[in-house]
Amino acid sequence: MKKTILSFAAAAAVMSFGTMAAEAATKACFIYVGPIGDFGWSYQHHQGLEHMKKELGDKVETAYLESVPEGADAERAIERFARSGCNIIFTTSFGYMDPTNKVAGKFPDVKFEHATGYKREHPNVATYNSKFHEGRYIQGVIAAKMSKAGVAGYIASFPIPEVVMGINAFVLGAQSVNPDFKVKVVWANTWFDPGKEADAAKALIDQGVDIITQHTDSTAPMQVATERGIKAFGQASDMIKFGPTTQLTSIVDDWGPYYVERVKAVVDGTWKQQDVWGGMKEGHVVMAPFANMPDDVKKLAEETAAKIKSGEFNPFTGPIAKQDGSEWLKAGEVAENGVLLGLNFYVKGVDDKLPQ
Amino acid sequence: MRIELVKRPERSKLFAALSPLIALGLTLIAGAIMFSLLGKDPVEALYYYFIDPLREVWSLHELAVKAAPLILIAVGLSICYLSNNWNIGAEGQFVIGAITGSILPVMFPDFQSWIVLPLMLLMGIAGGAAYGAIPAYLKVRFNTNEILTSLMLVYVAQLFLDWMVRGPWRNPAGMNFPETRTFSPSAVLPEIWSASGRANWGFVFAIVAAIALWFMLSRTLKGFEVLVLGQSPRAGRFAGFSQSKMVFFAFLVSGGLAGLAGISEVSGAIGQLRPTISPGYGFAAIIVAFLGRLNPLGIIAAGLVLALSYLGGEAAQISIGVSDKVVRAFQGMLLFFVLACDTLILYRIRFVGASAAKTVEATQNV
Amino acid sequence: MFEDILITIATAATPLLIAAVGEVVVERSGVLNLGVEGMMVMGAVTGFGVALTTGSPWLGVLAAIIVGALFSLLFGFLTLTLVTNQVATGLALTLLGLGLSGMLGESFVGLPGIKMDYIHIPFLSELPFVGKLLFGQDPLFYVSLLLTAGVAYFLFRTRAGLTLRSIGDNHTSAHALGIKVIAIRYLAVMFGGACAGLAGAYLSLVYTPQWIENMTAGRGWIALALVVFASWRPWRILAGAYLFGAVSIGQLHAQALGIGVPSQLLSSLPYLATVVVLVLISRNRRLTMVNTPASLGRPFVPDR
Structure with missing residues (x-):
């Protein structure tokens, strides 16, 4: 026992030397809401970390905490990072918004980057997000071309603006090809429960949809679609391995370039507060290769992607009617980012009532 | 062998x-x-696990923040378990307490006075106790197994909270994200010693509740009743104690304390309602109750140990990966x-x- | 379409049924093991890993059963030999299982698994309406039915079953009669573990053939609830599991039809239904008293 205490003391001494020596490198720290093994949201952020580490090499040191619950634990986790010598901290879930800002106020020298939020209460807080809906529009175009039934199934997680935006973009894309196209929505009330997502996919297929898309994280719906012999879209990562003959394409969250850019800015001392909402143009949203579709559909999808990527076309361009038929956007009018980021209504053609 | x-x-x-x-x-x-x-390196790992979180004052505050709900819920559960009432739905009572306690700051944000906070705490206790009374009633009236009903009600409470923060109670200024408005300063549980960290009065409540229940169990007739009915219902009946009343007593006390933990957590550590407000405190508290050998004073120690293992786990994740x-x-x-x-x-x-x-x-x- | 919905319900119910039927044997012997979730997730990761490396889902199933049983031994040693508190030990087992499975499965994340083939019997499987439902499902579906029948037969029609139940009802008198209480409880706990492991393998090899951390997502708890729900009777567990499955799938269909009821309310239906049915069943006080193992959760130390 005595020996253990001694070695603890020795360890403590080593520790304090350790921190002194480490100050040369920039330390980038990440907080994930799920396990890095979720193969979805947190997994992709961790891939971004790995990419950044490879790009910047010796200049950075990294650390991460996974499965940090939103709520009281988040603040502690962020503060611990701030105290442990992190120079930049990425908090990668919406629920970390208030804790991030609170801790940022206490540590003005540390940079904070909060994903998907809108509060920047201190000059050392930046926010970033991705325009996933751009990819969903392209999916809608493909779905309308590929579907014989004229109706797609949409497995949704929670009714937050980002998800609603995705459903709307998907419908708009589909209607650009087939104005009568319909979407059935099932809320799984989870980001992550393979069994439930599989059940939702089966329920939708049994009700006659012949294309499945999802805004939940697991690969289960893709497998169900494969089994039932219909087509589907992947989510968050390229899921082609789970449906080699099924996946049409997938929206891949590629956080790597953003993380390289921002950490490098800290290394160079050029970091500034900003609010970035990057899409296909910035390379934050990448489409997995278009597959399992005829050449003409592929060509149309590629053209649509190119138009969005070049900035020539915005999916939320009028005329767009709301679900009840009333006008939302006039012809040629483009939705403001502020409205989109707080979106809580459907466009015409969605076969669901949005929880209010 | x-x-x-x-x-x-x-x-x-x-x-x-x-x-x-x-x-x-x-x-x-x-x-x-x-x-x-x-x-x-095992020595390094264990050092981060058990010693590092205790080295700094802010971290001790965090320990108190993490331990408070665990202790508060667990001491209530100890009454349940000692009297043979298997309440495993404290998580649901925690959530409902948080919701009822939040009625004032969410629905009447302009009502700001010193009395808001005491009212919130009382309403939180009442909500948690009322939700705990459901399995108690079903047990007494229909002989329904309380393990199952209290557990099922956890899921219902969580979904109810989810619906509230996405629907009726959604923050009007929150960009349609699922959260309520942030509480006004008069509705926030104060920090004990804010110069050094963010531990709030919830920890004090926990300690007071533990001591009070310890006193009740070891020094009063009511405590004797709990123990007798728990160990031998027959003997309890001969002594004139009512089994049914004890079921309600145990569930109301543990539900009320879980409710208090819920509103303290929301008002003190979070500052608003969100779809998830507890990382499973209600379940972790069951472990704490047994680690503390169902003794309220032992539970204080057990709650601190379990909290330490969370904090130490984080330190180990960060430092040695x-x-x-x-x-x-x-x-x-x-x-x-x-x-x-x-x-x-x-x-x-x-x-x-x-x-x-x-x-x-x-x-x-x- | 109707047949497909029934099959979906069967798939959702089968893992719950398997785990709950295992647990009923454990509880009938007087032991409450709340670690089902932990044993299940260990079974899921083992089944997936072994099937992937050997290419045989059946070997995966076998390994999951063995690992489930071994993992439950840990619980058995603590609660039976060292007479620790069963509730707390079960919860600790769940914690350990979730952590350990995550560690073991780290390299399996993102790999498509091996799906167990469905049964196909020429002619019979092609019958209209019922062919696929009765003769064309995954093999473990049939195993789950056989298991239920077997456990029901064992508990209520065999001498060994009677012995097991007598231990659960009163371990002291069973001991006095010379029954080896602890040894039989060990066997019961291991059987429960084996079933939980099998249920886990069902998740990672049939339901959703992949490995993801925490993929059991609370199903172990539902299985535990089903045991009480069924008042410790195997056939009622079957009914309960299918009812639970039907309500869960039904709410998804209701949503897909766009009926506009808050999804949270629909999602809570299975739980509310469980409570309601439970109240209805337990109103008959005598019936539940007869079925509840009286020694459930109580520690037993043989005196010499």
């Missing part, structure tokens, strides 16, 4: 004190082996050892060899 237990004539005071230390020792050894197998899963497995191991070593308090362990003659006393008769 076979292991046999011999009941001690009475609780061993020596092992009551020693068993946590033995458990810690065993955990350290097993942990060291595990970390070595993972290719980490062991993953969250290792942390959880390690937690499970710690619990196993603590539970196993507590056996020594009531029993002596004998290793019985293949031939009866080779019986070896493993521990001295104390």
